[in-house]
Amino acid sequence: MLALIYFTASSVSFPSIFGCHRHAAELPSHFTLPSGSRIPSVALGVWKASRGEVGQAVQAALDVGYRHIDDARVYNNEEEVGAALLGSGVKREDVWLTSKLPGTYHDPQDVEKSVDESLAALNTTYLDLFLIHFPVALFPENGTYNEALTENMFPTWQAMEQMVVKGKVRNIGISNFNIWRTQKLLSHPNITIAPVINQVELNFFNPQPGFLAWMKEHNILVEAYSPLGGEGQVGKTLGLPIVQDIATHLDITPAQVIISWHVQRGTVVLPKSVTPSRIEENLKITRLPDALFEKLEAAAVGHKPERTLNPSQRWGLPYDIFD
Numbered sequence: 001m002l003a004l005i006y007f008t009a010s011s012v013s014f015p016s017i018f019g020c021h022r023h024a025a026e027l028p029s030h031f032t033l034p035s036g037s038r039i040p041s042v043a044l045g046v047w048k049a050s051r052g053e054v055g056q057a058v059q060a061a062l063d064v065g066y067r068h069i070d071d072a073r074v075y076n077n078e079e080e081v082g083a084a085l086l087g088s089g090v091k092r093e094d095v096w097l098t099s100k101l102p103g104t105y106h107d108p109q110d111v112e113k114s115v116d117e118s119l120a121a122l123n124t125t126y127l128d129l130f131l132i133h134f135p136v137a138l139f140p141e142n143g144t145y146n147e148a149l150t151e152n153m154f155p156t157w158q159a160m161e162q163m164v165v166k167g168k169v170r171n172i173g174i175s176n177f178n179i180w181r182t183q184k185l186l187s188h189p190n191i192t193i194a195p196v197i198n199q200v201e202l203n204f205f206n207p208q209p210g211f212l213a214w215m216k217e218h219n220i221l222v223e224a225y226s227p228l229g230g231e232g233q234v235g236k237t238l239g240l241p242i243v244q245d246i247a248t249h250l251d252i253t254p255a256q257v258i259i260s261w262h263v264q265r266g267t268v269v270l271p272k273s274v275t276p277s278r279i280e281e282n283l284k285i286t287r288l289p290d291a292l293f294e295k296l297e298a299a300a301v302g303h304k305p306e307r308t309l310n311p312s313q314r315w316g317l318p319y320d321i322f323d
Helices: 054-064 078-088 108-122 148-152 155-165 181-185 211-215 234-238 241-250 256-262 274-285 290-301
Strands: 030-032 039-041 067-071 096-101 127-130 172-175 198-202 221-225
Touching: 054 078, 054 274, 078 108, 096 108, 108 155, 127 198, 127 290, 155 172, 172 256, 181 211, 211 221, 234 256, 241 256, 256 274, 256 290
Parallel strands: 067 096, 096 127, 127 172, 172 198, 198 221
Antiparallel strands: 030 039
């Protein structure tokens, strides 16, 4: 049986945030961002974790060693997450906290308001990471598509940069941005802080190898949400014969196979659970032998990708946000 790695405060050293992850003796517990910040490679995701259970999930996660919580204002659970963090006894500086800018706050004058709301809810004076949740601005009065702010995202980004200048946010990034939207932001002549993270749906059924390669080339670390599969896919993922075979061979669980594969690809992984035993299970990662890693990678990229989250029609967009 291969030894499992529990997440700890220590980390494996790499020449860059993406280098040598397949050949290191262990998988990294952290990645180092261009800012110098060290982000834990496995987080507790709290999307769809409802009130009344998310606080217990956060407490269970902190108890077994998680030091990374991925949240967002639109998840409607930051107050409970903040209360759990405050009551956990874990020092604030030891926990990486992420929140995200809702689409209805893209007006530059509203960005700081969103940050302040999250800071108050989470009982903290700063966020380790603040992301533009989607590359779509919405009118706050009715939640419909704001074409002007969507097509010119830079004023919103400038307001994000000011959150770093003011010390309310340590790092800024993006979420659900495809390559051309990311390139458009990066190429703006007045950008002063480049996004350090892009959080996207990433799993066996939507592995996005070309996207990953492009982001690595541009020094943007990718975070994988829905890492075990999107809506209706988790059981299918964990039941895949190749995943079952690797799990049996290494004496680990199918979920640990997939989460380890994500980290070995050089991504931060955000598994979500409110079940204490599964929360603990998801934190244990192990480096897959190269042959098994390559076999799983080949299987993942060998089929047509399937994306499960796409709010384009709901927001009334005249196009697919991911195209």
